[in-house]
Amino acid sequence: MTPPSLDDNFFRHEYGRLVSRLSCHVGVQHLQEVEDAVQVALLKALEAWEYTGLPENPVAWLYRVAWNCLLGELRKQNRKSRILREQFAFEVTSTSDESCTSDEIQDELLRMLFVCCDETIPIDSQVVLALKTLCGFDVGEIAIRLFTTSANVYKRLDRARERLRETTTDAFDLNCEMVVHRLPAVQQVLYVLFTEGYFSSNSNCVIRRELCDEAIRLAKVLASHPLGQQASTYALLALMHLHIARFAGRTSLSGGLLLLEEQNRQEWNQQEIGEGLSYLAMSAEGDEFSRFHAEAGIAAEHCLAPTFKDTRWDRIVEMYELLETTAVSPVHALNRAVAVAEWKSPIDGLSILDSLTPPTWLSGSYMWAAVYSDIHHRCGNIESACRYRSIAIETAPSDAIRELIKRRLQFP
Amino acid sequence: MTSKKFLCIQRSQPGERQQPSPSQMQEMYAVFNKWREKFSANIVDMGGRLGGGKVASADGVKDGPFVEAKEIVGGFMIITAESIEEAVKIASECPGVVSPGSCVEVREITTP
Numbered sequence: 001m002t003p004p005s006l007d008d009n010f011f012r013h014e015y016g017r018l019v020s021r022l023s024c025h026v027g028v029q030h031l032q033e034v035e036d037a038v039q040v041a042l043l044k045a046l047e048a049w050e051y052t053g054l055p056e057n058p059v060a061w062l063y064r065v066a067w068n069c070l071l072g073e074l075r076k077q078n079r080k081s082r083i084l085r086e087q088f089a090f091e092v093t094s095t096s097d098e099s100c101t102s103d104e105i106q107d108e109l110l111r112m113l114f115v116c117c118d119e120t121i122p123i124d125s126q127v128v129l130a131l132k133t134l135c136g137f138d139v140g141e142i143a144i145r146l147f148t149t150s151a152n153v154y155k156r157l158d159r160a161r162e163r164l165r166e167t168t169t170d171a172f173d174l175n176c177e178m179v180v181h182r183l184p185a186v187q188q189v190l191y192v193l194f195t196e197g198y199f200s201s202n203s204n205c206v207i208r209r210e211l212c213d214e215a216i217r218l219a220k221v222l223a224s225h226p227l228g229q230q231a232s233t234y235a236l237l238a239l240m241h242l243h244i245a246r247f248a249g250r251t252s253l254s255g256g257l258l259l260l261e262e263q264n265r266q267e268w269n270q271q272e273i274g275e276g277l278s279y280l281a282m283s284a285e286g287d288e289f290s291r292f293h294a295e296a297g298i299a300a301e302h303c304l305a306p307t308f309k310d311t312r313w314d315r316i317v318e319m320y321e322l323l324e325t326t327a328v329s330p331v332h333a334l335n336r337a338v339a340v341a342e343w344k345s346p347i348d349g350l351s352i353l354d355s356l357t358p359p360t361w362l363s364g365s366y367m368w369a370a371v372y373s374d375i376h377h378r379c380g381n382i383e384s385a386c387r388y389r390s391i392a393i394e395t396a397p398s399d400a401i402r403e404l405i406k407r408r409l410q411f412p
Numbered sequence: 413m414t415s416k417k418f419l420c421i422q423r424s425q426p427g428e429r430q431q432p433s434p435s436q437m438q439e440m441y442a443v444f445n446k447w448r449e450k451f452s453a454n455i456v457d458m459g460g461r462l463g464g465g466k467v468a469s470a471d472g473v474k475d476g477p478f479v480e481a482k483e484i485v486g487g488f489m490i491i492t493a494e495s496i497e498e499a500v501k502i503a504s505e506c507p508g509v510v511s512p513g514s515c516v517e518v519r520e521i522t523t524p
Contacts, residue, residue, distance in 0.1 A: 011434035050444045138433035
C-alpha cells in the first residue's frame with residue numbers, strides 16, 4: 001500500500017483557505033471563532049487520518065468538520081445573545097453546499113488578504129494578521145520569522161482583531177471601491193512579507209525562504225484576479241522572482257553570506273530569472289511607474305550582468321534616481337552612492353554620501369558605516385576608512401554580517 | 413517461534429497541552445505515517461483514542477474515568493511481536509506516544 005500523501009504545506013495552506021472561506025460566510029468580526037474552529041478541524045483530521053488513512057476528499061472533509069464546529073460555537077453564543085439570531089438564520093442555509101471551485105477559493109483568499117490590509121490597522125499588525133490567517137503560522141512561528149517576541153506578536157494580532165470585530169457583517173465584495181482603494185496597501189504587505197524573508201538577518205535560510213515563497217504565492221493570487229492585474233502587481237512579482245533567483249547564490253557552502261561580487265552567477269536560478277523578466281515585461285504595459293518597477297529594474301540589471309564588473313551601473317544609478325522619486329528613502333540614496341562609485345568613481349560616490357543628511361537610525365547602522373568605510377578606502381582616506389570599519393563591525397546585527405564586513409573591508 | 417500479541421496502553425497527564433501549529437501537525441502526520449509504514453506487519457489493530465466513560469462496580473455505576481488518577485489512559489492499540497522487548501521498541505518508536513507528559517504501557521495478551 002502506498003502511503004497517503006498530502007502537499008508539503010497542506011495543513012498550513014488549508015488553514016489559510018478555510019479561515020478565508022469561513023470568514024466570508026460568517027463575517028470577519030467572528031475571526032477568532034473561525035480560527036478556533038479551523039484549528040479544531042485540523043486536529044481532528046490529524047487524529048482521524050492517522051488511524052484511518054486519508055479520506056477521499058480531505059479538503060471537503062476538513063471544511064465540513066470546521067463548518068459544523070463553527071456553527072456549533074456560534075449557536076452557543078447565539079443562545080446567549082439574541083442579537084445574533086437573525087443574522088445566522090440565512091447564513092446556515094446559504095452555505096450548506098461544500099463544493100467550491102478553485103476560482104472561488106482564490107477569491108476568498110484574496111478577499112481575506114484585502115480584509116487584513118485595513119488602513120486603520122497598523123502595517124506591522126497587518127503583516128502579522130496575514131501570516132496568521134492566510135499562511136497558517138502560529139504565534140510562536142511568526143515571532144521567529146519576524147525576529148520578535150511572541151508577546152509582541154500577540155499584541156499586534158489583538159490590535160488587528162479588535163479592529164475587525166468592529167467591522168460590519170457584509171464586509172465587502174471584491175469589486176467595490178473600497179477594495180480598489182486598498183490595493184496599494186495589499187501590495188505593501190506582500191512586499192514587506194517578502195523583504196522580511198529576503199533581507200532578514202535571521203541565519204535560518206529555510207524559514208526565510210518560506211516567507212518569500214508565501215509572499216510570492218499570495219502575490220500570484222492577487223495577479224490572478226482582474227482587480228489585481230495592474231502593472232504594479234506585475235512589477236512586484238517581477239522583483240520577487242528576480243530576487244529569489246539569487247537566493248541560493250547568496251550564501252556560501254558553510255552558510256556565510258556572500259557579497260554580490262563574490263557570488264557564483266552560475267548558481268542563480270535561470271528559471272526564476274525568466275519568470276521575473278516576463279513579469280517585468282508585463283509590468284511595462286501602460287503608464288504606471290511604481291517603486292516596484294524601479295526595484296525590479298535594478299534586480300534585473302544584476303541578474304542579466306555577466307559579471308560584477310560588467311554590470312550596467314549607469315542604468316542602476318538611473319533606476320535608483322527613479323526609485324527616489326517614487327519612494328523617498330535615504331537607503332535608496334545610499335545605494336545610489338554605491339552604484340555611482342562603481343559607475344563613475346569613488347570620489348563621486350563619496351560626494352553623494354557627504355551631501356546626505358541621514359536620520360539617526362541609518363547613520364548609526366552598520367550599513368551606513370560599512371559603505372562609508374569602503375568608499376573612503378577606495379578614495380585613499382585610510383584613517384576614515386578604519387574608523388568607519390570599527391563602527392560597522394561594532395554595530396553588525398549578526399555574526400554572519402560581521403564576518404561579511406570583515407572580509408569585505410580588508411585593509412591594514 | 414510464534415508471534416505474541418501485545419496491548420499498548422497510552423497514558424498521558426491530564427491538563428491543557430499546547431496545541432500544535434498547522435506546520436507541526438503536518439510534521440506529526442508525516443512522522444506517524446512513516447512509523448505506521450515501517451511496522452505495518454506488526455500492527456494488528458490501530459485501536460483508537462478513548463473518550464470519557466463510566467465505571468461499573470458492585471456498588472453501582474460511577475462516572476469515569478477515574479478523575480483522581482494522575483495519568484489518564486488516552487488510547488490503545490494491539491501489535492504483534494516476537495518478544496516484549498521488540499514490542500516495547502515498536503511502541504516507543506511511535507511518535508506522540510512517548511513524549512513529555514505521556515508514556516506507553518506494553519502488556520502481553522495471553523490466551524489459554
